[in-house]
Amino acid sequence: MTTPITIDSHNLRERLSSAAPPRILDVRTAGEFETAHIAGAYNVPLDLLREHRDExxxxxxDEVVLVCRSGQRxxxxxxTLRASGLGNVHILDGGITAWEAQGFGVNRGAQRWxxxxxxRLVAGxxxxxxxxGSIAVPKLKWLAAGVGGGLTVAALSNTCAMGMLLSKLPYNRGAACDAQSVVAQLVDPAKAG
Structure with missing residues (x-):
């Protein structure tokens, strides 16, 4: 496994104003993307990217920069992209959080968590x-243990089953984001966010 190549917010901002700017793929949910995203970014949620990566x-x-909230997704x-043979891939160090912390602009829409x-809300x-509840029904303590075990597995595997389930809720789906619309945007950048 190779170490991912990161790019910091300042470097990305400079590259975006170059003659050959990188393509920014924002792998957060459509709902998160609608809340705030870097101008010109393409929304390709992680689950969609995994399912339709070859397409x-x-x-x-071109050079691709991947963005999420903090860098994990x-x-x-x-x-996923490197396993497919795509070589010129970078990760925005610190994600959209770092981008905004540097004071760089984002396109904003409806605010969502x-x-x-x-x-954190659901697990907590x-x-x-x-x-x-275990005060009245002692076996409910195992619910807390199960959530703790799930969070431990999530940390060790760098995946989150609860996050994947929550991303499927209508609240997080936002505008239609399917493989056909993503490909249409990549072919015709005027259709990008």
Missing amino acids: IIKHLD AAQAEE DLERQV SLVLAGVL
Whole structure:
């Protein structure tokens, strides 16, 4: 396994104003993308990228920069693209969070909670309910243990089953984001976000 190549926000901003700017693929959910994204970025949610990578990769001959909230999903997307043979792939170091922290502009839409915050809410609520509920029903303590075990596996594997499930909710789906519309945007950049 090779170490992912990262690019910092300042370097990306400079490259975006060059004669041959990189393509930015934002691998967050459509809902997160609608909330805030870098101008000109293409929304290709991680699950969609994994499912349709061969179809999408045909249209990625330029330098590609992957963006998510903090860099974890972008790292997973980078592994997927490199496994397909795409070589000129970078990850925005610190993700959209770092980009905004540097004061760089984003296109904003309807405000929604990002996926990681939703996971913290659901996991915390389940643990709290399990612990408090175990006062009346002692076996509910295993709910808290199960969530703790799931979070441990998520950390060790750098994946999150709860996040993947939450990303499928209508709240996170946002505007239609399917393989055909992504490919159409890659072919005709005027259709990009």
